Amino acid sequence: MKTKVLKWNLLIFPIFLIFGCNDCSDCNKKLKERNTELSNLEKGFNKSQIELEDVKKRLFNISRTSNKYVPKQSQRELTTEEKITFKDRHFDTEGISGNSFDTNMNDGEIYLNFPIYNPPNKTNEIVDVLNVSTKDINAIVVLLNKLDGAITRKYDTSHFLTTTIEIDKVGLCKLNLAKHKKLKVYVFHDDAFYIDGLLNDFKGCVAAMGTTYDSNPCGLPLALTSLFGEKKPREQEGDIIIGG
Secondary structure, rough: OOOHHHHHHHHHHHHHHHHHHHHHHHHHHHHHHHHHHHHHHHHHHHHHHHHHHHHHHHHHHHHHHHHHOOOOOEEEEEHHHHHHHHOOOOOOOOOHHHOOOOOOOOOEEEEEEEEEEOOOOOOOOOOEEEEEEOOOEEEEEEEEOOOOOHOOOOOOOOOOOOHHEEEHHHHHHHHHHHHHEEEEEEEOOOOOOOOHHHHHHHHHHHHHOOOOOOOOOOOOHHHHHHHHOOOOOOOOOEEEEOOO
């Protein structure tokens, strides 16, 4: 009697294995189908994200181009003595009298005064000011008009450009300015600045400084530099002004 039962069980066991394998095959097939669907969904999502970022960049450029902040500014010709002193100090802001900022007033202001060269019948002017600060470094980019920066630097400075920038209109943090008592200033010709990504490049450069203020300039990406010629857009100088 025991022998018969054992034989019967052995007959059932192989049949169970056959049905089990068929079930696994169906599961694997369905799993592959689901993975393919998920992969396609992920690709579609990534494509949508890229398109969204592209729209954001274009909207930013449109917004910045149509809503530029042009601060109050004036110019005066350099004296004979100043032409000797500031001969090749284009856009220099560090250590020049009058460069500071004030966070004590309700409408805190930044005061900038730097030497420039004005070609005949043309004037270098500020056309926008942008905030490129991080939580650890206060920094702004002062954009000049589309005069060729590389050409203007071949000549001696001729004028002082003086401006007053309202801190709130640039979006700087007064608390950080009062705490650090330092502000990094980049003066830049805007031939290339509104191209996608350049603002982020400047922010990334400032972020790379950590918590240390220094006078190293933030250069343009190599691809962008070659696009505009070897040196034409590399006009910026990063200087630090002191304030309180």
